[in-house]
Amino acid sequence: MSDTEPSQARFQGQFPQTRWSVVLAARDAKDQMAATALDELCRAYWFPLYVYVRRRGASPEDAEDLTQGYFAALIERGYLTQVDRERGKLRSFLLTTLKHYLADEWDKTRTLKRGHGQRLVSIDAANAEERYAMEPADEASPDRLFDRRWALTLLDNVLTALRADYASAGQERLFDGLKKFLAWNSASEAYRETAAELGMKENAVRVAVFRLRRRYGNLLRDQVADTVTSPDEVPAELEQLLSLMR
Amino acid sequence: MSEQSKATTTANACAACGRSLPTNAPGGLCPACLLERGVALATRASARPGDFVPPAPEELAVLFPEFEIVSLLGRGGISAVYKAVQPDLDRTVAIKLLPPETARDAEFMERFRREAATLARLDHPGIVRLYDFGQRDDFAYFVMEFVDGVDLAQQLAAGPMSPPDAFEIVGQLCDALQHSHERGVIHRDLKPANILIARDGRVKLADFGLARLTQPDAGEMGLTRTGARLGTPRYMAPEQLNGVTADHRVDVYALGVVLYEMLTAQLPVGHFDPPSEKIPALTPRLDEVVLRALNAEPERRFASMIEVKERLRDAVARPGLTRPERRQQLARRLFAASLLAAIIGAGAVWLWSSRDASHGQATQPTGPITERATLPSGRLIVFGGATCPVANERVSAVALGGGLNEFGLALLPDGTVRAWGDNRFGQTNVPAGLREVIAIAAGQGAKSAHALALRADGTVAGWGDNTFGQGVPPMGLTNVAAIVAGELHSLALTREGRVVAWGNGTSPALAVPKNLPPAKAIATGADFSLALSMDGRVTAWGVNERGQCDVPPSAQSVVQFAAGSHHALALLADGKVIAWGGNSSQQCDVPATLPPATAVFAGGDGSAALDASGALRVWGKVPMPAAEFKGRVAQVVAGSQTWLMIEKPAATAVH
Numbered sequence: 001m002s003d004t005e006p007s008q009a010r011f012q013g014q015f016p017q018t019r020w021s022v023v024l025a026a027r028d029a030k031d032q033m034a035a036t037a038l039d040e041l042c043r044a045y046w047f048p049l050y051v052y053v054r055r056r057g058a059s060p061e062d063a064e065d066l067t068q069g070y071f072a073a074l075i076e077r078g079y080l081t082q083v084d085r086e087r088g089k090l091r092s093f094l095l096t097t098l099k100h101y102l103a104d105e106w107d108k109t110r111t112l113k114r115g116h117g118q119r120l121v122s123i124d125a126a127n128a129e130e131r132y133a134m135e136p137a138d139e140a141s142p143d144r145l146f147d148r149r150w151a152l153t154l155l156d157n158v159l160t161a162l163r164a165d166y167a168s169a170g171q172e173r174l175f176d177g178l179k180k181f182l183a184w185n186s187a188s189e190a191y192r193e194t195a196a197e198l199g200m201k202e203n204a205v206r207v208a209v210f211r212l213r214r215r216y217g218n219l220l221r222d223q224v225a226d227t228v229t230s231p232d233e234v235p236a237e238l239e240q241l242l243s244l245m246r
Numbered sequence: 247m248s249e250q251s252k253a254t255t256t257a258n259a260c261a262a263c264g265r266s267l268p269t270n271a272p273g274g275l276c277p278a279c280l281l282e283r284g285v286a287l288a289t290r291a292s293a294r295p296g297d298f299v300p301p302a303p304e305e306l307a308v309l310f311p312e313f314e315i316v317s318l319l320g321r322g323g324i325s326a327v328y329k330a331v332q333p334d335l336d337r338t339v340a341i342k343l344l345p346p347e348t349a350r351d352a353e354f355m356e357r358f359r360r361e362a363a364t365l366a367r368l369d370h371p372g373i374v375r376l377y378d379f380g381q382r383d384d385f386a387y388f389v390m391e392f393v394d395g396v397d398l399a400q401q402l403a404a405g406p407m408s409p410p411d412a413f414e415i416v417g418q419l420c421d422a423l424q425h426s427h428e429r430g431v432i433h434r435d436l437k438p439a440n441i442l443i444a445r446d447g448r449v450k451l452a453d454f455g456l457a458r459l460t461q462p463d464a465g466e467m468g469l470t471r472t473g474a475r476l477g478t479p480r481y482m483a484p485e486q487l488n489g490v491t492a493d494h495r496v497d498v499y500a501l502g503v504v505l506y507e508m509l510t511a512q513l514p515v516g517h518f519d520p521p522s523e524k525i526p527a528l529t530p531r532l533d534e535v536v537l538r539a540l541n542a543e544p545e546r547r548f549a550s551m552i553e554v555k556e557r558l559r560d561a562v563a564r565p566g567l568t569r570p571e572r573r574q575q576l577a578r579r580l581f582a583a584s585l586l587a588a589i590i591g592a593g594a595v596w597l598w599s600s601r602d603a604s605h606g607q608a609t610q611p612t613g614p615i616t617e618r619a620t621l622p623s624g625r626l627i628v629f630g631g632a633t634c635p636v637a638n639e640r641v642s643a644v645a646l647g648g649g650l651n652e653f654g655l656a657l658l659p660d661g662t663v664r665a666w667g668d669n670r671f672g673q674t675n676v677p678a679g680l681r682e683v684i685a686i687a688a689g690q691g692a693k694s695a696h697a698l699a700l701r702a703d704g705t706v707a708g709w710g711d712n713t714f715g716q717g718v719p720p721m722g723l724t725n726v727a728a729i730v731a732g733e734l735h736s737l738a739l740t741r742e743g744r745v746v747a748w749g750n751g752t753s754p755a756l757a758v759p760k761n762l763p764p765a766k767a768i769a770t771g772a773d774f775s776l777a778l779s780m781d782g783r784v785t786a787w788g789v790n791e792r793g794q795c796d797v798p799p800s801a802q803s804v805v806q807f808a809a810g811s812h813h814a815l816a817l818l819a820d821g822k823v824i825a826w827g828g829n830s831s832q833q834c835d836v837p838a839t840l841p842p843a844t845a846v847f848a849g850g851d852g853s854a855a856l857d858a859s860g861a862l863r864v865w866g867k868v869p870m871p872a873a874e875f876k877g878r879v880a881q882v883v884a885g886s887q888t889w890l891m892i893e894k895p896a897a898t899a900v901h
Contacts, residue, residue: 131270134268134269134270135270136268151277151281152268152270152271152272152277155272155273155277155280155281155284156272156273158272158284159272159273159275163273179273179275180275181308182273182275182280182283182284183260183262183275183276183279183280183283188311191311206308206309206311207309207382207383209308210301210305210306210308210309210383211383213283213287213305213308214287214301214305216284216287217284217286217287217288218287218288220284220285220287220288221287221288221289224288234288234289235289238281238284238285238288238289239285239800241281241285242278242281242282242285245277245278245281245282
């Protein structure tokens with residue numbers, strides 16, 4: 001297993017680029033790189049938006065239409081040109097513009113099919129509803145639910161990418177056996193037990209855990225970096241996400 | 247965590263934090279714990295590319311299960327040093343970690359093992375002991391003796407040392423180097439950063455042979471041109487720089503550079519003046535010793551470290567003090583000064599403040615302490631409040647106490663104390679004969695009326711209100727490095743980092759937590775107390791009616807803190823300022839536009855921060871026009887009525 005950090009590349013050179021900064025720099029969906037970057041971001045973070053729309057009272061069907069319609073509007077209505085380039089984080093940008101969009105849409109007739117039937121981002125409607133059903137029912141504010149869901153989605157994405165990384169080296173079993181060490185400090189027994197389960201020496205388990213944590217930290221940093229305008233903002237955004245969990 | 251979520255904790259709860267797990271928790275793991283750990287890891291990971299990013303202590307722990315990794319003490323281009331405890335052997339150690347690429351180099355590891363085995367045989371009180379070495383994952387590491395003190399580079403950053411201290415240090419270095427040279431071990435990278443001074447005044451030489459180790463082309467006998475560039479050129483002998491065969495006399499040369507730098511605060515480069523021409527008090531006979539050590543031709547230098555020591559002793563013969571006495575004197579001068587800079591608190595102000603050194607072992611001393619013990623000083627400017635007899639005069643420190651009935655203390659450059667203001671409890675009756683004072687403190691809070699002074703010998707004097715025993719320090723209290731005074735209680739920090747409290751026995755501010763880790767600074771408000779641990783964490787205890795003891799979780803890597811009557815400020819390593827506690831005058835509303843700060847001050851219900859540009863920002867109840875003093879502020883002392891400012895001395899000022 002290698003501990004190299006391919007993602008370091010993004011921090012090299014004078015102008016570090018994050019996906020979101022690429023989108024902001026172009027501010028024009030005709031730019032192919034920006035369009036691809038925006039598309040990737042929307043795919044990664046559509047669920048918190050869906051959750052927000054549902055919590056605001058939309059039916060599952062309307063929520064799907066509104067989310068899709070919103071993604072179309074993002075490009076068509078020029079929301080991207082409105083963002084404060086210096087300070088706009090993807091998370092706050094999406095929520096603010098979604099609110100504008102919903103206000104506009106609710107002013108229009110409710111029977112109109114939203115989003116002009118466009119399907120820009122693949123939303124698995126049945127799966128979305130199933131997932132929404134698991135959201136806590138007692139969360140009062142849609143805003144708070146959106147932020148919390150954002151943080152959870154981010155963690156989901158990081159763990160999925162991390163597992164795929166191990167899987168590509170045929171090491172899913174190792175990942176599944178070790179992932180519990182990502183969340184908490186563990187007593188010596190945990191390492192011994194895991195070593196027995198995985199048929200490894202305890203020292204080897206410790207080294208593997210050390211590397212897993214490093215890769216997790218790097219991936220988390222990169223995923224967060226993709227949603228802010230500069231890598232310098234990563235620590236502050238991480239702190240905010242953490243405060244949402246408390 | 248809220249009580250509610252605790253109550254609903256069931257089988258589906260996080261084993262670590264007790265929060266209930268959402269049904270859709272990412273990877274089935276507790277999202278809060280996952281993110282919390284991730285934030286520590288990812289924040290660390292966001293350093294610049296190419297740098298060696300040392301693992302965080304909690305991250306490293308998994309590779310070193312036999313140690314408790316306490317903190318990261320420092321990092322350089324080629325290594326990171328951690329403080330750790332080895333519980334089985336009941337000892338504190340330093341673990342030095344080399345970056346991963348070195349351990350991937352088989353040739354390097356071969357050399358590493360060979361060198362380390364040699365170093366492990368060096369056994370001398372003046373050489374940092376090597377206990378163990380090896381490799382964990384991709385890290386080669388050394389386990390070494392932990393030295394609690396400062397390094398000489400930190401010390402020299404403050405200016406030249408007194409000649410007796412410099413001679414004492416060189417004498418100890420000669421002994422250590424003679425020991426290693428007799429065993430065929432050349433240091434090769436002798437420089438102030440590798441010279442540690444322990445709190446007892448013992449000098450310890452670190453990083454023996456590491457220069458050769460990290461230079462891939464270094465042969466058995468010397469260095470190649472390629473290798474030489476990796477060293478520290480300013481301290482390198484010409485033959486070392488030129489890459490020709492070098493012997494133990496490269497250490498003689500480097501020692502000459504270090505001695506010259508200690509005496510003059512300059513490096514002997516180009517056509518440099520002999521020390522006695524720069525410092526008239528020095529004897530010209532000393533010049534001969536320094537110049538001979540610095541000779542470009544190794545043959546014309548001293549042949550051995552013993553010879554250096556003897557010549558030095560002949561040149562500067564100082565009868566009188568024995569070796570242990572000289573060592574104690576060194577320790578007293580260095581650590582009284584360095585810890586003085588760490589005294590933090592509303593009731594006390596200390597010498598020129600400075601950010602904690604990256605090494606974290608002690609706060610960097612900021613002013614040269616000469617033999618005559620003239621303290622650094624600046625002009626005192628007074629805002630609001632009572633008439634102050636030393637306004638516009640030069641003072642070294644000031645303190646304000648009391649509430650509406652305010653009183654003040656000033657530490658004068660000659661080590662004596664002046665007091666003014668309310669005297670109903672004798673709080674301005676400075677004891678006759680009080681001399682050699684290096685720090686002062688005045689009680690915080692409306693009912694306070696006592697004062698404390700710390701002498702250079704580590705003892706404490708107290709006067710004023712003693713109704714609750716707050717005015718008179720406990721019998722036998724010595725070895726004190728810092729003092730602060732609350733409303734009805736007092737605290738002292740010893741040089742070992744222990745916090746001692748006295749005063750009103752029923753006050754919770756007196757109840758120093760049992761498991762308080764060793765502290766490097768203390769502070770007190772009216773009825774609460776704060777301690778800053780060596781690894782930058784803040785512990786608070788006392789009355790908590792205004793949340794003044796609820797230290798926010800973000801108070802990590804704290805380098806300095808300050809307490810007002812009922813609130814506190816902490817300065818983080820990244821220059822961020824956080825505040826907590828009473829907010830009646832918005833003293834906790836840190837301005838959103840505050841630039842990264844270099845120091846924080848608090849008093850009464852007011853707060854202030856100094857930024858790198860020298861600008862002062864104030865918020866809360868502060869009767870002072872901050873903007874006028876940009877670049878001139880050395881210290882701010884905040885009372886409940888008066889604020890005092892000490893101006894920075896001009897750069898050329900000599901006291």
